[in-house]
Amino acid sequence: MPKIMDEKELQSLLGLLIKEYRFIGPVRKDLETGFGEIKSLKELVKDYTNTIEPPKYLFLTPQETLFSYEMKKEEITITKTEEQGHAALGDRPSLWSEGIAVEPLQGKAIQQVIFGVRPCDVHGIRMMDKVFKEDFDDTYYQSKRNKTIIFSVTCTSVSDYCFCQSWGTGPSLKDGFDLLLTDLGDRYLIETGSKEGNEIIGKMRLRDATPMELKQKAAVIKATEAKFTRKLNIKDIQQIMISQPEHPTWKDKADRCLSCGNCTSVCPTCYCFDVQEKGDYNPSNMERYRLWDSCQLLEYSQVALGGNFRRERISRLKQFMMHKLSFSYPQYGDFHCVGCGRCIKWCPTSIDLTEVAKDLRGE
């Protein structure tokens, strides 16, 4: 049953979560808002539409050690990361250990709360869960994901880049969250979507929401929905995206494309990674790690002897857009786009996925 809380009760709930969990929430990052670890309530940003980065970095860490091993002549001894507690990366005094994103979880994966995840990103997490659970059980992803409580917030503002409404992945949310907060103006409506969420709210004495207040929530969502300016027509999108590979819009976009990989890095559903080996000055110590990869990079589709399936920039760009809006559906039963608009916003040359879809449709 949805409950009602006032500002003071919300503050005390967040304060409690900060004390008991590793608390990730929206913080000020220069001109924008991004996710960061929060130690005090003052750091929390409230007036934001969405964060720079999607929350995927918490589960699919930009760079993480898979295991380390020792080579002694014929013999190889493998040390699993669970035993060494993900700490190997942080031990190294290198530039990498300074970034927030690559900070390893100390010890075993710890209980964490992500506050302020927008509905589109909750859908992104749901899709990523499928990728890292159904095809193969990825323990590195799952160990962190299983210990995470998702505290989502219904959107009340919309940016020029948002088009989640077109997918139905926002601005409101029906499931996929542990806790969901909706700002009703002078009060907050809080809903629970899991056992963990129920336990947290159960500790507080909150009154049930009245039918009037539930109507108020619907009105808030309706008001948000009216603000959308960007739209993507998803009717038959799976066929339309692949119907005209020679359409001039592809060349037009590819001429502007820098192949920098920003679009895939900020995409909440891009899951590609590369696996590499790392040594030590002691030649017998080795480590295997993985790091983010991107279909936009030339080396991504390179095979032995320098052969490359996507040598042309245009074919790499097509791969990104077609995978998001077409190939992912037969692959996973989901279109791997949630309409967060990050790939449009953070593209240095403003290449627009929705514009390409429109051009291909001939609108």
Added chain:
Amino acid sequence: MAEKKKLGIFKLTSCAGCQMRLLYYQHRELEALTAYDITYFKMGKRDNLENIKVDVALIEGCVTNSEQIDELKRIRENSTILATLGGCATRSSLWGLKNNKPEKEIEEKAYKDLSTIHSIKAIPVNDVVKVDYLLPGCPVGEDEMTEFLQSALVGRRPFIKPHSVCVECKMKGNLCILVAKKEPCMGPVTAAGCGALCPTNGRPCYNCRGPMIAANAPALAKEFKKNGLSDEEIYLKFTAFSGLSKVYEEVTDRA
């Protein structure tokens, strides 16, 4: 204990900053320098052995006179793995700035008496001899240098990142200053490996590592122009550390 691999660090025309990088090496210099038997390293030690076979040769600096070509060929013959150390050796870096002017004009600016000066165009090492690995950067990237030195110890191929600085910048969760602040950041066309050092500290990337593989220079130049940079400023941005690199040809070609 097996015999250590021999390492020689040689210098051509450069500021010696990359060799300094090896000495001033965030708590790891002792590990790095004791893992190898260092036969030649003028910045680091007194007794240096010339003309002996080494397993790994690191070359700092580019060629700016003909004697250095002989020296470089000799080093190549004597080494199993040869890698460049820093931007000058990789693509003649700052020295490449003189390449679009007549040599005499440059000499006159620097010296009074030209009778003993025999300078030639700044030539990167891989235009003279075969180079196994290129480690760009001004100075050379620390993580990359570590990766190379560790891989050469066991004879493994090092992981040298061929993609853009943007990938590393995003991995760090930085705000994109090119998009958000319209700063002229060269990240999208610059080779990664530095850990996006400058953008992480709020400064635009200035291309010290030179072009990444398959960079789209005209598209970025167009974006800079839209953000209010003049043609001259754009030209300088693309030539400062990359000389007249083929990758940036479409922007830097003035003929």
